[in-house]
Amino acid sequence: MPRATWRIRRAAVVVACYAVLLIVGAGASADNGPHVQGQGLVPDTCAVCHRVHTARAPHLLRTPETDLCYTCHGAAAAGASTDVLDGVGYSSAERTGKPGALRGGGFKYALIDSAASSGQSSGGSDPGGVVPVLASGAPVTSAHSVDASSQIAWGNGPISAEANYGKAISMSCGSCHDPHGNGNYRILRPMPLESGAESGVTIPDAVTKVYTTTNYWDVEDQYAPALITDISAWCATCHTRYLSSTSYTESGDAVFTNRHITSQTTQGSANCIQCHVAHGSNASVEEGLSTGVHSPQGVAAGPGSRLLRIDDKGTCRMCHVEE
Ligand code: HEC
Ligand code: HEC
Ligand code: HEC
Ligand code: HEC
Ligand code: HEC
Ligand code: HEC
Structure with a gap:
């Protein structure tokens, strides 16, 4: 489904456009809230966001x-x-009842029990594939920026023999989501704004919408099987050079030279959202070796958790199990 695009229509082409609109409207799938593609000729939703x-x-x-x-x-x-x-x-929307934990984490607080997974809470040594949820929110230690400030989208652009860390872009919610609806999973734009992507990645919508989770390691959406298959390619519209189908080959890039595999497409395997949440994480990074991991261009990352679902390097232990 293409994104909703707006253009100024001239009187002469009105008749032809009606036909097109009807087809698009009929084909539009669920979306949600006021973000529904194909609002028809007397839409009401525009008023929640626009003033003339x-x-x-x-x-x-x-x-x-x-x-x-x-x-x-x-x-x-x-x-x-x-x-x-x-x-x-x-x-x-009335927000009654017991709140659940959102799949994407959160921008200010999140409910990821990022310590329990490493066996600390359970007392065991096998993480067992579960990252439980917290009862109340903990402050996030990293989040995608949504304040339109200029930030480097690390890895953006093709393989380069000369150091190129990425491209500075100004991100807000609408960079990733299409506020007008587009029939895709979470109204994600096939080509995020300013990504410079040469081709779009469309993730088919969920047939039923469940926004919460009880296990942050179980990242599949049972109502949208293609999410796991397509999400790495989608993240890579901005973080182009993070996408890798091998673990052992030198890429030829001066910065992203050897890369962990990130393109696996089944639940529990190495795709971007298996290790990272999409919005923000409260995982903690202890003062120590993990805080010494700098950004690609060598800037100290501090206690930033890099959107990871598990504290420190607990993420590694979920797949690489010690004998
Ligand atoms: C007038 C209220 C309102 C405003 C303003 C609003 N939303 Fe929503 N949005 C909703 C409702 C209602 C839903 C349905 C799900 C829910 O209740 O959270 C929704 C759903 C969504 C979804 C999930 C869509 C899906 O396919 O499942 C996304 C993503 C989203 N909104 C993003 C945004 C973004 C980005 C903006 C700002 C550009 C925005 N919303 C502004 C009310 C709003
Ligand atoms: C949930 C909030 C929301 C709703 C509802 C909404 N819009 Fe928008 N609209 C936005 C945002 C945010 C932008 C700027 C980002 C973009 O270009 O998509 C925008 C941009 C636009 C643009 C400029 C597009 C461009 O490419 O410059 C037009 C025209 C427009 N909206 C028309 C509408 C109409 C008509 C409706 C009702 C059918 C509507 N919008 C409903 C949030 C909304
Ligand atoms: C960098 C891209 C990106 C930005 C920026 C972003 N989102 Fe999202 N959002 C996603 C992705 C990807 C998902 C799906 C996550 C999943 O299912 O694991 C999502 C999911 C959602 C959902 C469904 C609930 C959930 O937690 O899964 C809502 C609602 C939403 N986003 C709204 C917003 C709003 C509002 C903003 C700005 C404050 C925003 N998003 C900024 C990529 C983004
Ligand atoms: C619209 C472009 C865009 C898309 C799409 C996008 N990102 Fe990002 N990402 C950025 C930018 C810009 C930054 C720089 C840090 C910031 O946001 O302040 C970033 C930073 C990050 C970071 C480091 C965060 C930190 O605070 O240290 C991680 C991890 C990340 N992205 C993962 C992802 C994953 C996983 C996806 C797909 C679900 C994704 N990104 C999709 C633009 C994007
Ligand atoms: C196997 C787990 C794993 C997978 C899969 C994964 N990441 Fe990461 N990512 C990490 C860890 C751990 C870090 C922290 C930096 C480090 O340890 O090198 C990180 C850091 C980042 C950063 C911050 C900059 C940096 O390099 O330190 C970005 C951006 C990012 N990842 C994007 C992505 C994208 C996009 C994908 C999918 C194409 C992805 N990651 C897949 C584990 C993963
Ligand atoms: C979601 C599962 C998963 C997670 C989480 C994970 N890995 Fe991996 N790792 C893999 C897979 C799959 C391979 C590829 C094995 C192969 O190709 O034989 C791999 C390969 C590797 C390799 C060998 C690559 C080479 O080029 O020699 C190293 C080293 C590695 N991982 C380290 C890590 C570290 C460090 C972390 C934590 C930041 C981590 N992994 C997290 C699944 C994972």
Whole structure:
């Protein structure tokens, strides 16, 4: 399904366009909330985000984009069941009942029991494929930035014999998600904004939407089998050179020379979201060897958890089991 695109229509082509719109509308799948493609000729949803004469942000938006998303997907908000700031999801937009833990983690707090997985809570030495959820949110130690500040999308661009760490882009929620709906999984844009990707990656939508999880190591979405198959290629629209189908070959790149395999496409294997969450993580990194891992261009990472699902290097132990 192509992304919703807007253009100015001229009177002369109106008739032809009606036909196209009807086909698109009929083919549009679920999406959710106000983000539904094919709103028809008298849509109501535009008003939640746009103002015609009194807009306060570009694209005639009521408020700057990320604030706008948080009016419904934020902490104090009502309007969506998913509070991505706190990493919690409810059974309804009224937010009654016991909150669950969101699949993507959170931008300010998250509920990933990132220590338990390493056997610390269970007292055992075999992590056993489970990363449980916390009862209440812990502050995140890393998150994708959504404040439109200029940040390097590490690995963006083709293999390069000369050091090239990536490209600086200004990211907000709408860089990854299409606010108008597009019929794809989580309305993810096949070509994220500013990714410079040459071809798009479309992940078919879930037939039923379940936004929460009880095990952060079980990253599959049973209602969207293609998520696991396609997600690494999708992340790599921005982080191009992180995608690798082998572990042992030199790539020829000056920075991303030898790379762990990241393209495996089954649950429990090395795809991007097996090791990382999409939004933000509360995993802790102890002062020690893990804090000594610098960014690709050599800047100290500090206690940043790099969106990992497990503390320190506990992630490695989930697959590489000690005998
Ligand atoms: C959930 C919020 C939301 C809703 C609902 C929404 N929009 Fe938007 N719209 C945005 C955002 C954010 C942008 C800027 C990002 C982009 O270009 O997609 C935008 C951009 C646009 C643009 C400019 C696109 C461009 O390429 O410059 C048009 C035109 C538009 N919207 C029309 C509409 C119409 C018509 C509706 C109702 C059917 C609608 N929008 C509903 C959030 C929304
Ligand atoms: C008027 C309230 C409102 C605003 C503003 C809003 N959303 Fe939503 N959004 C919803 C509702 C309701 C849903 C349905 C799921 C839920 O309750 O969380 C939803 C669902 C979603 C989903 C999941 C879609 C799917 O296919 O499952 C994403 C992703 C999303 N919104 C992103 C955004 C982004 C990005 C913005 C800002 C550009 C935004 N939303 C602004 C109300 C809103
Ligand atoms: C770097 C890309 C990226 C950015 C930026 C981003 N998202 Fe997401 N988002 C994703 C992906 C990928 C998923 C699917 C995660 C999964 O299923 O494991 C997702 C899932 C979601 C969901 C479903 C609930 C969940 O936790 O899985 C909602 C709602 C949502 N995003 C809203 C937002 C809002 C609002 C913002 C800005 C505050 C935002 N996203 C910023 C990539 C992004
Ligand atoms: C729209 C482009 C874009 C997409 C798509 C994208 N990223 Fe990123 N990513 C960035 C940028 C820019 C940064 C730089 C750090 C920041 O966001 O502040 C980043 C940083 C990261 C980091 C380091 C975070 C930190 O705080 O240290 C990880 C890990 C990561 N991305 C993983 C992923 C995964 C996994 C996906 C797919 C689910 C993904 N990215 C999709 C743009 C993107
Ligand atoms: C096997 C686990 C694993 C997989 C799979 C994985 N990562 Fe990572 N990633 C890590 C770890 C661990 C770090 C922390 C840096 C380190 O230890 O080298 C990291 C760091 C990052 C960073 C921060 C910059 C850096 O290199 O330190 C980005 C960006 C990133 N990963 C993106 C991705 C993307 C995109 C994918 C999928 C194509 C992916 N990762 C797959 C484990 C993984
Ligand atoms: C999701 C499972 C998974 C996780 C998590 C994981 N690995 Fe791997 N690892 C693999 C697979 C699969 C291979 C490839 C084995 C092969 O090709 O024979 C591999 C290969 C390797 C290799 C050999 C690569 C070479 O070029 O010699 C090393 C070293 C390695 N992993 C280290 C790590 C470290 C360090 C971590 C934690 C940051 C980690 N792995 C996390 C699955 C995983």
